[in-house]
Each structure stands twice: as C-alpha cells, then as structure tokens.
Amino acid sequence: MSPLELTDAYTSFNDGNYQPARAITKVTDQEGKVLYKWKDRSKEIWSKGTVAKMLQLLHETSLSGTARKAYFPTDYVGGKTGTTNDVKDIWFVGLTANYTTGVWVGRDKPSTLQSIYSHSPHVLIWKDISQTAE
DSSP states (O other), rough: OOOHHHHHHHGGGGTEEEOOOSOOOEEEEETEEEEEEEOOOOOESSOHHHHHEEEEHHHHHHHSTTTTTGGOOOSSSEEEEEEEEEEEEEEEEEEEOOEEEEEEEEEESSOHHHHHHHTTTHHHHHHHHHHHHH
16 A cells, blocks of 8 residues: 555544545636636545544543554544564554554665654644644
8 A cells, every 4th residue: 555545544534524635626718717626526434423433532542542642632633553573664544633644664675664764754744734734
C-alpha cells in the first residue's frame, strides 16, 4: 500500500465517508469560471460509532503511544505510525480536525533508517506540516 493510498483511506475516519483524494480539485479559466470539476460523491463506509472509536484510538496514539511527538494543542490530533521490516521505511498518517496528512521517510535504494528512527522524523515532519496548516 502506498503512502497516498493509506492517507486516502484515513480521510474516512473524519466523518465515516470516503471520497477519493484529488491533487487537482477543479480547473478554472482566467476569470474563475469552472471548466472541470470532479463529480465524485462521498460514500458512507463507517458508522458514527466506528468513527468515534477510531478517532479515540488514533488520538490515544498521539497522547501516550508511538506518536507522542505528533501532539500539539488543537481541536483534534490522532494518527498511526508504522515501519517496514528492518526499518527501511517509516511513516505516519495523522489527522487534525481539518486535515489528513501522510508522511513517508525512506531512501531511493532501501537501507535501514535505524540510526534516525528514535528521533521520529516522520512524526516531526507531520507535526510541522499540520501546525502550519491549522
């Protein structure tokens, strides 16, 4: 699963609805007239109860789990860290009340990131992006 696919999936934890991520949301002319816009409709895939449980679990990770360095005072912070075997890839996908963001750290030619893993660069990058976006 790619970081984009994972982040895309996490957007559904916001309200239980899924809508594909799009890099370009619309195309306009110079006057602002919309020439093209995606016609995707969101689809409910999680119940409100499931969403509430997921948000609580993801929030706990930012308070007392592997993503403690992601926490900052705002309406909501939650997410999940991950790594591959031999720590060749590290990632964090997190949510705030307004945004879902995924960060992947790795090398073009896979090799261990063990020497930087404890510094949590993936989590700190996410935090910097998320604080700036709020």
